[in-house]
Amino acid sequence: MALLEIENLHAGVDDKAILNGFDLTIQAGEVHAIMGPNGSGKSTLSYLLAGRDGYEAQNGNVRFDGADLLDMEPEARAIAGMFLAFQYPLEIPGVTNMTFLRTALNAVRRGRGEDEMDPASFLRMVREKSRAMGVDDDMLKRPLNVGFSGGEKKRNEVLQMAVLEPRLAILDETDSGLDIDALQTVADGVNAMRSDARGMLVITHYQRLLDFIKPDFVHVMVHGRIVRSGGPELAEELERSGYGAYLGAETGGQGNEVGAAHA
Amino acid sequence: MSEAKTGIDRETVDQVANFGGENYKYGFTTDIDADKAPNGLNADIIRFISAKKGEPEWLLEWRLDAFERWQTMQEPDWAHVDYPKIDYQDLCYYAAPKSMEDGPKSLDEVDPELLRTYEKLGIPLQEQEVLAGVRKVAVDAVFDSVSVGTTFREELAKAGVIFCSFSEAVKNHPDLVRKYLGSVVPQSDNYFAALNSAVFSDGSFVYIPPGVRCPMELSTYFRINEANTGQFERTLVIADRGSYVSYLEGCTAPMRDENQLHAAVVELVALEDAEIKYSTVQNWYPGDADGRGGIYNFVTKRGDCREARARISWTQVETGSAVTWKYPSCILRGDETVGEFYSIAISNNLQQVDSGTKMLHLGRNTSSKIISKGISAGRSSNAYRGQVSVHPKAANARNFTQCDSLLIGDKCAAHTVPYIEAKNISAVLEHEATTSKISGDQMFYCRQRGLDPEEAVALIVNGFCRDVLQNLPMEFAVEAQKLVGISLEGSVG
Numbered sequence: 182m183a184l185l186e187i188e189n190l191h192a193g194v195d196d197k198a199i200l201n202g203f204d205l206t207i208q209a210g211e212v213h214a215i216m217g218p219n220g221s222g223k224s225t226l227s228y229l230l231a232g233r234d235g236y237e238a239q240n241g242n243v244r245f246d247g248a249d250l251l252d253m254e255p256e257a258r259a260i261a262g263m264f265l266a267f268q269y270p271l272e273i274p275g276v277t278n279m280t281f282l283r284t285a286l287n288a289v290r291r292g293r294g295e296d297e298m299d300p301a302s303f304l305r306m307v308r309e310k311s312r313a314m315g316v317d318d319d320m321l322k323r324p325l326n327v328g329f330s331g332g333e334k335k336r337n338e339v340l341q342m343a344v345l346e347p348r349l350a351i352l353d354e355t356d357s358g359l360d361i362d363a364l365q366t367v368a369d370g371v372n373a374m375r376s377d378a379r380g381m382l383v384i385t386h387y388q389r390l391l392d393f394i395k396p397d398f399v400h401v402m403v404h405g406r407i408v409r410s411g412g413p414e415l416a417e418e419l420e421r422s423g424y425g426a427y428l429g430a431e432t433g434g435q436g437n438e439v440g441a442a443h444a
Numbered sequence: 445m446s447e448a449k450t451g452i453d454r455e456t457v458d459q460v461a462n463f464g465g466e467n468y469k470y471g472f473t474t475d476i477d478a479d480k481a482p483n484g485l486n487a488d489i490i491r492f493i494s495a496k497k498g499e500p501e502w503l504l505e506w507r508l509d510a511f512e513r514w515q516t517m518q519e520p521d522w523a524h525v526d527y528p529k530i531d532y533q534d535l536c537y538y539a540a541p542k543s544m545e546d547g548p549k550s551l552d553e554v555d556p557e558l559l560r561t562y563e564k565l566g567i568p569l570q571e572q573e574v575l576a577g578v579r580k581v582a583v584d585a586v587f588d589s590v591s592v593g594t595t596f597r598e599e600l601a602k603a604g605v606i607f608c609s610f611s612e613a614v615k616n617h618p619d620l621v622r623k624y625l626g627s628v629v630p631q632s633d634n635y636f637a638a639l640n641s642a643v644f645s646d647g648s649f650v651y652i653p654p655g656v657r658c659p660m661e662l663s664t665y666f667r668i669n670e671a672n673t674g675q676f677e678r679t680l681v682i683a684d685r686g687s688y689v690s691y692l693e694g695c696t697a698p699m700r701d702e703n704q705l706h707a708a709v710v711e712l713v714a715l716e717d718a719e720i721k722y723s724t725v726q727n728w729y730p731g732d733a734d735g736r737g738g739i740y741n742f743v744t745k746r747g748d749c750r751e752a753r754a755r756i757s758w759t760q761v762e763t764g765s766a767v768t769w770k771y772p773s774c775i776l777r778g779d780e781t782v783g784e785f786y787s788i789a790i791s792n793n794l795q796q797v798d799s800g801t802k803m804l805h806l807g808r809n810t811s812s813k814i815i816s817k818g819i820s821a822g823r824s825s826n827a828y829r830g831q832v833s834v835h836p837k838a839a840n841a842r843n844f845t846q847c848d849s850l851l852i853g854d855k856c857a858a859h860t861v862p863y864i865e866a867k868n869i870s871a872v873l874e875h876e877a878t879t880s881k882i883s884g885d886q887m888f889y890c891r892q893r894g895l896d897p898e899e900a901v902a903l904i905v906n907g908f909c910r911d912v913l914q915n916l917p918m919e920f921a922v923e924a925q926k927l928v929g930i931s932l933e934g935s936v937g
């Protein structure tokens with residue numbers, strides 16, 4: 182059974198169509214990358230998968246581990262193993278990073294019918310994982326994301342992912358705003374989590390990230406659907422020639438021909 | 445705001461709006477025979493209360509004097525609260541469990557039904573049970589109009605600390621009571637203080653002798669049980685020179701459809717170099733989701749830093765009551781005295797809160813600090829009212845005020861009413877205020893990490909209150925954190 186199976190997904194916000202017949206299947210163990218111009222619907226897709234309020238599917242199916250994903254509350258999806266690294270992580274004043282990590286991990290474990298982790302093991306585990314992500318003790322004690330730099334927020338998202346050990350991780354532009362060293366750190370963190378049991382969906386604008394995190398598949402998303410899929414070489418091609426060809430074709434026809442032509 | 449966002453906010457609103465009285469965990473009644481005064485308020489009722497308590501003549505006179513003044517006073521109407529007129533003649537001013545008729549007994553003799561009540565409330569009146577905890581806490585338990593028992597008295601007595609019910613203090617330490625009663629909150633201070641002075645029934649009395657650091661936390665637990673009965677307790681805490689005490693009060697009441705009146709007076713006196721930390725976890729029954737029932741909490745609390753370098757710190761977590769009218773204040777009379785006020789006030793459903801503090805700078809080099817966190821949800825109203833006043837002789841006074849409001853949903857209201865009055869140009873007064881909302885995005889972020897909506901709200905609100913929660917004695921901080929979550933609980937999950 183596929184880990185994630187998206188079929189003919191149509192969705193919009195405020196009556197505005199954003200996803201137009203989106204299809205994607207991710208098997209456990211695979212890393213997929215989605216690239217596409219601004220506004221093509223990449224974040225919308227990730228919000229829809231994570232269950233953000235206001236993002237409704239008008240049509241189509243999403244199965245996560247066989248279950249009907251669109252029927253589940255956001256926290257139930259998290260408990261089932263869906264993780265979204267936010268493009269814009271939120272600040273929560275007064276709640277330390279550490280408290281947030283512990284609350285989240287315990288909520289997820291409770292939801293899975295597991296015992297909460299004892300404080301000593303938790304502390305050891307977080308220390309170890311945060312060292313790997315270059316998140317120091319001071320950042321663990323600070324209120325969540327408050328005053329964190331852009332890059333710190335992104336590293337912190339990956340730390341949360343490492344602590345929660347999801348089955349499917351969606352990374353929405355986690356590489357944006359990272360300096361070169363941080364990019365390496367984040368990529369190392371993500372690569373360390375690659376496993377046969379886990380799937381990843383990496384949304385990015387830059388081929389450079391894909392040099393560090395080698396995807397199994399690369400998809401081009403335009404106007405709410407995948408118009409072309411390929412291997413890592415597709416990312417290099419896009420880096421050279423941009424989205425012009427896809428955009429032109431999309432606005433010229435109904436878009437179906439383009440998808441068909443490259444399928 | 446985009447539709448998506450409004451949608452999320454609306455959901456948050458619904459969750460908290462769904463919280464009705466049924467979530468109140470302390471709403472049970474104790475079935476016990478009570479000895480009650482007939483309803484109504486007149487000089488005879490006051491004589492009846494005084495006689496029940498076997499009080500000396502001077503105290504009866506003091507009560508009657510207060511009653512006379514009260515009759516000439518008007519109920520205040522300046523606060524941001526709205527409630528039907530109270531019929532003071534239709535209330536009972538004295539109710540005591542029959543078994544307590546002969547005054548407080550040793551804990552072994554207390555009616556088991558009463559002990560069970562406190563057990564259910566999580567307040568152990570058995571000393572050995574308390575010993576199992578991290579630190580010892582001595583408890584005075586007040587049930588309706590009387591104190592039913594005080595723990596750890598002997599151990600405290602060894603340190604010279606007096607901790608007993610107010611009635612016992614009148615009997616055993618009349619000089620102290622006479623010297624300090626009404627010295628911080630005079631009989632005619634305000635309408636409710638005057639009423640309390642006339643009819644107060646019981647409460648706690650604390651005296652810490654010079655140079656003594658009280659060896660344990662002291663606490664009083666107030667419980668209103670009887671219907672149609674007002675609770676009018678009186679608390680007096682005296683910290684003599686160079687002493688220290690940390691004191692905590694908690695309050696709950698059964699769920700009843702009628703409103704109940706609670707008009708307490710708390711007086712604190714800190715002498716030279718003494719320090720009093722006074723914490724309150726107020727969880728009176730707030731009424732149900734439609735605003736039926738609940739306690740009217742009209743309380744006067746004031747501390748007097750009477751001599752040099754005295755310090756008084758108020759910390760309050762206010763989650764209960766239908767209407768709260770309460771301004772714990774500090775008189776900074778001595779030079780270099782320090783007053784602090786840390787407050788969390790949560791209002792949900794139709795609760796109304798008008799609370800804050802007064803810092804009265806009289807001595808030289810005095811300083812005060814005010815941190816107020818107001819959280820409004822449902823259709824509630826939450827007002828912070830604060831006064832900082834610096835008198836002409838109070839050179840170099842300092843005040844820092846921070847006043848934050850958090851709104852959950854868009855049907856509630858928050859008001860901030862600061863009065864600042866500086867009559868000495870050397871004063872340095874700072875005031876910061878913020879108003880924020882729990883955003884749908886924050887909720888989604890938390891839920892994406894596995895928290896259900898209730899946990900998410902509790903986490904965000906606890907974060908918002910962090911500066912204040914940190915000031916509670918450790919033993920109660922965890923309790924208070926849970927209470928913050930519970931009082932905003934929705935019916936989801």
Ligand SMILES: Nc1ncnc2c1ncn2[C@@H]1O[C@H](COP(=O)(O)OP(=O)(O)OP(=O)(O)O)[C@@H](O)[C@H]1O
Nearest residue numbers: 194195199218219220221222223224225226446448
């Ligand atoms: N809540 C919303 N209300 C109205 N329009 C929205 C909303 N969310 C997204 N959109 C619109 O949907 C389209 C897709 O947005 P989305 O954020 O999914 O794009 P993206 O592919 O992630 O772009 P980027 O590469 O810039 O991050 C955009 O035109 C955007 O303006």
Ligand SMILES: [Mg+2]
Nearest residue numbers: 223224225268
């Ligand atoms: Mg995006």
